[in-house]
Amino acid sequence: MVLLRGFELLSSWLLPLLLLSSHAAVRTEEAREPPLVIGSGAPIRAAPGDDTVLPCHLEPKYDVEGLTVEWSKPDLEADPAQRLSRVEYVHLYRDRREVPDMKIRSYLWRTQLFTDDLKDGNISLKLKNVTLADQGTYRCFIPKLKSPVTASIVQLVVAPQSNQSFVGDKPKDAVTLPKPEDHDETDAAGGRLHLIVVIPLVVLLVILVAVAACLFIRKSEKQKYAAASTSPLTA
Structure with a gap:
């Protein structure tokens, strides 16, 4: 009877707590914004022979190491003699590696x-030894990304004496692209971590209190029963 009463007490506390924690976890998951593929709002300029970077990233940051990343050139005219040929890419990343056999020949060994940085959502493409034929529109695309925006466009302008400046291997245009604020991601991660840590502790505390209450009630009833058994009978 005492144990049953203790379990009833535990259930009355634990069930609402579990429901509350589940609701909070669902709301936290729903609050996460889907990642968007973002290219460059301004044309990227390079001179023949330069190495350049076509900037493209996900906002907020999102790990794409296990996803397919496609770079293509939509305005590249197809060869009339090869109308039935398969789709070719400027660069194709699939199954965590580059797939060179589906690459446009003129881009072999140059991208x-x-x-x-894929784990942070950076899918920018480095293009080596730029040529005049490289000028045009490029498309970065993640086909299996669960997002309303899975692709973006980057315009490359090739002209002599380009004034584009670089920081390491990346141009300033790529470095200064608007990116998600680190503190936003940190706050979201911190909130999820807080829930993960606090909820089990609260549940454990409730269980310990319920068990202690059961033991105290049981001990009190045993003491009353012993006192009643040993008390002298009155005439």
């Missing part, structure tokens, strides 16, 4: 992703 690469910043693979160490």
Whole structure:
């Protein structure tokens, strides 16, 4: 009877707490914004022979190491003699590696992703030894991204004596692209971590209090029963 009463007490506290924590977790998950693919709002300029970067990233930051990343050139005219040929890419990243056999021949050995930055949503493409034929519109695309915006456009202008400046391997245009504020992501992650840590502690505390209450009630009833058994009978 005492244990049953203790479990009833525990259930009356634990069930509402679990429901509240589940509701909070669902609301936290819904509050997360879907990542958007963002290119460059301004044309990227380079001179023949330069190395340049076509900037493209996800906002907010999102790990795309396990996703397919496609870079293509939509305005590239197809070869009339090869109308039935398969789709070719400026750069194709699939199954965590580059797929060179589906690449446009003129881009072989001249493109690469910043693979160490894919976990942060950086899908910018480095293009080496730029030629006049490289000028045009480029499209960065993540086909399996669960987002309303899975692709973006980057315009490359190739002209002699380009005044584009670089920071390391990346141009200033790529470095200064608007990116999600680090503190926003940190706050969101901190909130989720807070829920993960606090909820189990509260549940454990409730269980300990319920068990202690059960033991105290049981001990009190045993003492009353012993006192009643040993008390002298009155005439």
